[in-house]
Amino acid sequence: xxxxxxxxxxxxxxxxxxxxxxxxxxxxxxxxxxxxxxxxxxxxxxxxxxxxxxxxxxxxxxxxxxxxxxxxxxxxxxxxxxxxxxxxxxxxxxxxxxxxxxxxxxxxxxxxxxxxxxxxxxxxxxxxxxxxxxxxxxxxxxxxxxxxxxxxxxxxxxxxxxxxxxxxxxxxxxxxxxxxxxxxxxxxxxxxxxxxxxxxxxxxxxxxxxxxxxxxxxxxxxxxxxxxxxxxxxxxxxxxxxxxxxxxxxxxxxxxxxxxxxxxxxxxxxxxxxxxxxxxxxxxxxxxxxxxxxxxxxxxxxxxxxxxxxxxxxxxxxxxxxxxxxxxxxxxxxxxxxxxxxxxxxxxxxxxxxxxxxxxxxxxxxxxxxxxxxxxxxxxxxxxxxxxxxxxxxxxxxxxxxxxxxxxxxxxxxxxxxxxxxxxxxxxxxxxxxxxxxxxxxxxxxxxxxxxxxxxxxxxxxxxxxxxxxxxxxxxxxxxxxxxxxxxxx
Amino acid sequence: xxxxxxxxxxxxxxxxxxxxxxxxxxxxxxxxxxxxxxxxxxxxxxxxxxxxxxxxxxxxxxxxxxxxxxxxxxxxxxxxxxxxxxxxxxxxxxxxxxxxxxxxxxxxxxxxxxxxxxxxxxxxxxxxxxxxxxxxxxxxxxxxxxxxxxxxxxxxxxxxxxxxxxxxxxxxxxxxxxxxxxxxxxxxxxxxxxxxxxxxxxxxxxxxxxxxxxxxxxxxxxxxxxxxxxxxxxxxxxxxxxxxxxxxxxxxxxxxxxxxxxxxxxxxxxxxxxxxxxxxxxxxxxxxxxxxxxxxxxxxxxxxxxxxxxxxxxxxxxxxxxxxxxxxxxxxxxxxxxxxxxxxxxxxxxxxxxxxxxxxxxxxxxxxxxxxxxxxxxxxxxxxxxxxxxxxxxxxxxxxxxxxxxxxxxxxxxxxxxxxxxxxxxxxxxxxxxxxxxxxxxxxxxxxxxxxxxxxxxxxxxxxxxxxxxxxxxxxxxxxxxxxxxxxxx
Numbered sequence: 002x003x004x005x006x007x008x009x010x011x012x013x014x015x016x017x018x019x020x021x022x023x024x025x026x027x028x029x030x031x032x033x034x035x036x037x038x039x040x041x042x043x044x045x046x047x048x049x050x051x052x053x054x055x056x057x058x059x060x061x062x063x064x065x066x067x068x069x070x071x072x073x074x075x076x077x078x079x080x081x082x083x084x085x086x087x088x089x090x091x092x093x094x095x096x097x098x099x100x101x102x103x104x105x106x107x108x109x110x111x112x113x114x115x116x117x118x119x120x121x122x123x124x125x126x127x128x129x130x131x132x133x134x135x136x137x138x139x140x141x142x143x144x145x146x147x148x149x150x151x152x153x154x155x156x157x158x159x160x161x162x163x164x165x166x167x168x169x170x171x172x173x174x175x176x177x178x179x180x181x182x183x184x185x186x187x188x189x190x191x192x193x194x195x196x197x198x199x200x201x202x203x204x205x206x207x208x209x210x211x212x213x214x215x216x217x218x219x220x221x222x223x224x225x226x227x228x229x230x231x232x233x234x235x236x237x238x239x240x241x242x243x244x245x246x247x248x249x250x251x252x253x254x255x256x257x258x259x260x261x262x263x264x265x266x267x268x269x270x271x272x273x274x275x276x277x278x279x280x281x282x283x284x285x286x287x288x289x290x291x292x293x294x295x296x297x298x299x300x301x302x303x304x305x306x307x308x309x310x311x312x313x314x315x316x317x318x319x320x321x322x323x324x325x326x327x328x329x330x331x332x333x334x335x336x337x338x339x340x341x342x343x344x345x346x347x348x349x350x351x352x353x354x355x356x357x358x359x360x361x362x363x364x365x366x367x368x369x370x371x372x373x374x375x376x377x378x379x380x381x382x383x384x385x386x387x388x389x390x391x392x393x394x395x396x397x398x399x400x401x402x403x404x405x406x407x408x409x410x411x412x413x414x415x416x417x418x419x420x421x422x423x424x425x426x427x428x429x430x431x432x433x434x435x436x437x438x439x440x441x442x443x444x445x446x447x448x449x450x451x452x453x454x455x456x457x458x459x460x461x462x463x464x465x466x467x468x469x470x471x472x473x474x475x476x477x478x479x480x481x482x483x484x485x486x487x488x489x490x491x
Numbered sequence: 492x493x494x495x496x497x498x499x500x501x502x503x504x505x506x507x508x509x510x511x512x513x514x515x516x517x518x519x520x521x522x523x524x525x526x527x528x529x530x531x532x533x534x535x536x537x538x539x540x541x542x543x544x545x546x547x548x549x550x551x552x553x554x555x556x557x558x559x560x561x562x563x564x565x566x567x568x569x570x571x572x573x574x575x576x577x578x579x580x581x582x583x584x585x586x587x588x589x590x591x592x593x594x595x596x597x598x599x600x601x602x603x604x605x606x607x608x609x610x611x612x613x614x615x616x617x618x619x620x621x622x623x624x625x626x627x628x629x630x631x632x633x634x635x636x637x638x639x640x641x642x643x644x645x646x647x648x649x650x651x652x653x654x655x656x657x658x659x660x661x662x663x664x665x666x667x668x669x670x671x672x673x674x675x676x677x678x679x680x681x682x683x684x685x686x687x688x689x690x691x692x693x694x695x696x697x698x699x700x701x702x703x704x705x706x707x708x709x710x711x712x713x714x715x716x717x718x719x720x721x722x723x724x725x726x727x728x729x730x731x732x733x734x735x736x737x738x739x740x741x742x743x744x745x746x747x748x749x750x751x752x753x754x755x756x757x758x759x760x761x762x763x764x765x766x767x768x769x770x771x772x773x774x775x776x777x778x779x780x781x782x783x784x785x786x787x788x789x790x791x792x793x794x795x796x797x798x799x800x801x802x803x804x805x806x807x808x809x810x811x812x813x814x815x816x817x818x819x820x821x822x823x824x825x826x827x828x829x830x831x832x833x834x835x836x837x838x839x840x841x842x843x844x845x846x847x848x849x850x851x852x853x854x855x856x857x858x859x860x861x862x863x864x865x866x867x868x869x870x871x872x873x874x875x876x877x878x879x880x881x882x883x884x885x886x887x888x889x890x891x892x893x894x895x896x897x898x899x900x901x902x903x904x905x906x907x908x909x910x911x912x913x914x915x916x917x918x919x920x921x922x923x924x925x926x927x928x929x930x931x932x933x934x935x936x937x938x939x940x941x942x943x944x945x946x947x948x949x950x951x952x953x954x955x956x957x958x959x960x961x962x963x964x965x966x967x968x969x970x971x972x973x974x975x976x977x978x979x980x981x
Contacts, residue, residue: 060964066890132881139880146928154929158921165878165916169909176893176905204902 003055006070009045009084010120013038017112021105028100035108039091039115046084046119050077056125065179068132069186071125074485075262079254080122082334083247086341087115089460090246093345094239096456097352103147107237110143114243117141121251127175127185127263130255131168134216137248138164144240145232156232163228167218171255174212177204178263187258189489191265205264206274212259213278213319219252220315221308223285230292233304234357238348241300245307246341250333253314260318261489270321270406278319279410283417285312290424299347299359302428303340309421310336310383316414317398323486325401328394330482331475335390335468339379342464346376349461353451359432364439368451371458373436375465380429382468385422390472395422493535493544494559494613497528497567501606508599517595518582521602525575528605532568539564540975545615552675556616562824562976566612566744570737573831574605576951577736580839581729583948587846588727589638597637601733604630608741617665617675620745624661628654628709631738634730635722646721653708653718657742660705667698668753680753688758696764699754703768706746710739712772712809713779716802720786723798728842731794735801736835740827743808747820750812751980760815773813777907779806784914792851793841796918797834800877803911804830807888810904811895817977818895822888824973829876829888832962836955837873840866843949847942853922860927862942865949867926872956874919876963879912884963 016038024031049072056071072080094111098104117140120133138161146157179185181201182192198205218225233241260269269275289309296302314336317329349372350365351357366373382389385396399418402411452458471478504524508517538544539561548555559567578601585597607627614620628651636647669675671691672683688695706712711719723731750759750769759765783803790796804826811823843866844859845851860867876885889912896904943949962969 062887062964062967062970066887128881135880136882139875142924143928146924149928151929154924157924157928161916161920161924162913166909166913169912172889172893173905173909176890176897180894180897 003052003057003070005052006049006056006072006123009042009049009080010070010116010123012045012116013042013112013119014116017109017116020109020112024105026102028104031105031108032095035091035112036095038112039088042115042119043084043088046080049123050080065126065185066128067126069125069129070120070123071187072123074481074488075254075257076122078330078481078485079250080119082250082337083118083122086246086337087118087243089463090239090243090341090345093242093348093457093460094237096454097239097348098147098237103149106143107147110140114140114144118247118251122254125186127178127187130258131171131175134171134219134251134255135168137251138168141240141244141248144243145236147237147240148235150235153232153235156228156235160228160232163218163225167215167225170211170215171259172215174208174215174259177208182263185263187262189262191261191268192263193265193268205268206272209259209264209269209272210274210277212264213256213274213315214281216252216255216259217315220249220256220311221285221289222312222315223281223288226285226289226308229304229308230296230301234298234300238300238344238351241304242341242344242348245303245344246337249307249311250337253311253318253329253333256315256318260321261491266321266489266491269319275319275321276407276410279316279407279414282312282316282319283410283414285309286316286421287417290421290428294424294428296428297358297360299351299357299362299432300344302359303343303347306343306383306425306428307336307340309425310340313395313398313418313421317401320398320402320405320407320411320414321491322401322405323483323491324397324404326486326491327479327482328397328399328401330485331390331397331478332394334471334478335382335394338464338467338471339383339391342375342379342461342468343383345457345461345464346372346379349453349457352457353453362432363435364443366433366437369453371452372461373433375461377433377437378465379468380433382472384426384429388469388473390468390475393472393475492546493531493538494557494567494609495546497531497535497571498606498609498613500524500528500531501602501609505599505602505606508595508602512595514591514594517598521598522575522578522582524602525571525578525605529568529571529575532564532571535559535564536561536568536972540972543979551679552616552669552673553618554616554676555619556676557613558615558678559613560976560979561972562980563612565972565976566740566827567609569828569831570605570608570612570741573736573835574601574733576955577601577729577732577835577839579951580732580842580948583944584729584839584842584846585727588729593637593639597634597727597730600630600633600637604634604733604738608737611741611745615676615678617669617677621658621662621665624658624742624745625655627738627741628658631734632722634733635726637730638725638727640725642721643725646718646725650718650722653715657705657708660701660708662705664698664700664702664705664749667694667701671695671698677748677753681755684754684758692762695754695758696762696768699750699765699768702746702749703772706742707775707809709742710746711802711805712775713782713802713806716779716783716805719802720795720798723801724792724795728794728838728845731798732835732838732842735798735838736831739801739805740808740831743805743812743823743827747812747823748980751820756981766815769813769815771813773810773815773901773904776806776808776810776813777904779803780810780907780911781914782806784911784918788914788918790918791853793844793853793856793922794838794851796853797837797841800837800915800918801830801834803915804834807892807911811892814895814899814901816895816899817981818891818898820977821973822891822895824977825891825970826888828962828969829884832955832958833873833876833885836869836952836959837877839952839955840870840873843944843952844870847944856922857925857929863944865943866952867923869949869952869956870926871923872959874923876959877919878916882960882963884959884966887963887966
């Protein structure tokens with residue numbers, strides 16, 4: 002029965018590898034093929050989430066190096082989120098990616114990355130997670146450099162180097178855990194063996210820090226976020242949306258697994274690593290917002306915004322407090338949806354009008370009402386104005402910080418969050434304000450209706466309405482997340 | 492008699508080829524002899540797992556003494572197996588590299604080379620071993636100069652001179668051991684040292700230092716690698732593959748045998764000076780890992796780059812040996828396997844790229860992925876394995892090293908390991924990425940047609956790629972065989 006879990010992983014990988022053979026040079030056939038694979042696979046993913054807690058092992062090289070596929074509540078959470086977002090971005094990409102012959106390779110790797118992301122969600126031990134983490138790095142690379150320009154190639158190498166470096170840091174922690182743990186299977190409460198560890202406890206916080214920052218590379222933690230502003234503006238918008246909306250969340254999953262399922266709360270709480278990471282994440286929150294505020298290039302501004310927002314999540318995790326954890330996980334969902342919507346609407350604008358700087362967007366609201374309305378909706382949610390989603394998650398992170406074992410830093414954190422929210426408003430509100438109210442001197446005559454096709458607008462509208470809906474009715478989600486924090490014992 | 496039959500098979504094939512001098516017969520005979528030898532060595536693997544094979548003719552010290560332990564049998568199978576793939580690839584590749592009249596000579600030299608390398612591994616008497624070490628050096632140099640170009644002559648001369656210098660150092664060490672112990676066989680030296688080591692401490696230490704220096708020179712441990720890039724860079728590609736994948740390893744393996752079988756772990760690991768020697772070997776290995784990669788990064792010629800990468804990989808192996816622990820030694824032996832299959836694949840793939848495009852310059856390989864899709868995919872497999880991505884055997888190696896490092900408490904080496912794999916990525920990935928995602932810069936003068944080698948030429952490389960993945964996923968029995976082998980000599 003549990004072997005069914007392999008389907009959502011293997012189906013897109015196989016389908017992606019076979020794509021050039023199946024579709025030939027026919028774009029319509031390509032769209033039908035990709036759409037059916039993605040729809041089918043999202044169905045399988047949701048069905049897998051519906052299975053009870055189960056799992057299996059394969060390819061057992063050693064007790065540590067083996068493929069362990071397993072589903073539990075945390076996996077369900079990320080599985081449904083990622084597969085849902087992936088489905089929406091798929092249709093958007095059909096409208097966005099040009100029919101220039103390179104689209105085949107884009108969609109082939111698009112599918113294969115989907116499989117790797119599913120694999121990361123369903124991994125049951127450190128090796129499997131590490132394997133799929135590296136696979137995501139490699140399989141998503143072609144989407145980053147889709148344009149093939151020398152600048153994109155350079156940015157792609159930067160992305161690869163940062164990712165490999167981050168993975169290497171995580172690998173160090175992995176080896177450490179393999180040596181000093183009972184097992185490397187993810188176990189709520191941690192797997193470290195105090196007897197084997199005797200005498201080497203001093204290394205623990207350091208190793209934990211390495212793992213957190215290493216996996217944090219894809220969640221844009223300082224000092225490893227420099228690849229983000231370099232590569233996102235050069236990547237196609239749907240790819241940037243997937244990175245920001247889904248891949249960064251896989252990094253969060255990896256960090257949650259490391260923190261609560263490998264090291265365990267008891268090891269981390271009160272250690273210098275926790276203090277250091279609180280400071281680092283707050284620093285990243287502030288830095289990201291400031292950089293976004295200063296940035297004039299539209300998609301780079303959104304990239305910096307992701308840097309800041311992802312560190313909200315990491316801050317919420319490292320506080321090791323149920324309230325903050327709830328906030329962090331809610332923010333995973335909301336930011337996933339919101340940032341996907343933002344990148345997709347930015348993509349709609351750039352795709353149709355070629356405008357990529359924020360000061361070029363005056364009056365664009367009249368030309369592309371749907372895209373800009375969705376952008377506005379998502380922006381408001383990201384700033385955190387009730388009743389949208391962003392408010393609920395940030396509220397819980399802030400209150401969790403004050404209730405945590407570091408109340409002073411928690412207070413500072415709440416202040417930083419507030420300042421950052423103001424900055425967020427500063428860098429997002431100006432965009433849609435200018436777009437809808439270009440000022441008295443603006444001539445509407447030059448504007449022509451530039452709305453994108455249905456393939457691009459419908460996913461946008463769905464995402465925008467989700468931010469509102471989930472913000473107003475987060476009850477079921479909160480209950481589910483509280484269930485997870487009860488399992489991991491914080 | 493099994494090991495002797497194996498060697499005689501290869502020698503006999505070489506002799507017949509040398510006499511007949513017909514290209515077609517040379518190819519077939521060399522490959523047939525290798526297939527037979529491989530079958531016999533597989534049998535030997537099974538036999539030695541139960542009991543070592545021993546053949547003695549004459550009396551000590553000037554006798555003829557073969558002793559095959561599981562580890563030796565493993566090395567013999569590795570040599571013959573990889574050499575079979577290389578010869579198979581030679582069938583199509585060597586014709587482009589060397590004159591028709593010299594082709595039988597090439598096959599004869601390869602057979603002699605592999606036979607002598609096997610001899611270095613299986614002989615127990617240093618008198619025999621030394622003869623074979625010298626013979627193998629000449630055969631190896633022969634495969635370099637067979638191309639008959641001035642730079643090959645220069646490289647070959649440099650290679651053979653330094654190689655003989657290295658052998659002389661080893662000979663010094665052996666002579667010192669002979670004077671102390673009155674024995675030339677490894678078992679004899681071990682037995683004698685266990686009683687009279689305390690009277691001859693300094694002499695044994697000196698012997699070890701001489702042997703270490705000699706091995707470092709013959710196996711190109713940085714900074715004594717100066718001959719390697721020239722020899723491996725100019726040799727015909729299949730020869731480069733054999734030199735890099737196999738020849739270097741035989742002397743390293745001899746060194747391991749001297750350390751743990753002749754001197755023995757009890758003496759070696761309880762003597763301060765010898766431990767210091769080992770420590771220096773480890774540190775030099777670590778330096779080589781970084782330095783070799785940095786040199787590789789600076790190369791513009793693909794074969795010289797791969798050659799410098801060997802310098803780094805040899806550093807890995809010496810580092811593992813220098814740890815002086817079982818896990819370190821295991822990692823080193825496993826890396827011999829990893830490097831043998833991976834480097835053979837890389838050299839052969841590079842060889843077919845050069846053969847088809849007549850271009851050795853890395854910067855001119857943009858867009859090659861569309862012209863030589865399969866070859867570049869195979870090169871990608873080799874690159875990913877070198878970087879240490881899971882699913883490829885390079886990861887297993889990296890993993891075993893990391894475990895060995897933690898076990899021996901040299902934590903700083905984890906940093907070296909991480910940095911080194913990042914550097915590997917920095918010089919291997921640009922080739923792959925430029926080929927697949929970069930714009931072609933050869934478009935102007937090369938027709939955009941497929942430059943792929945015929946399938947029968949690619950088959951051996953494809954098999955090596957499968958081997959790299961299969962050993963990574965299903966290599967459990969191989970691992971336990973190596974463990975058993977190490978236990979039997981420790």
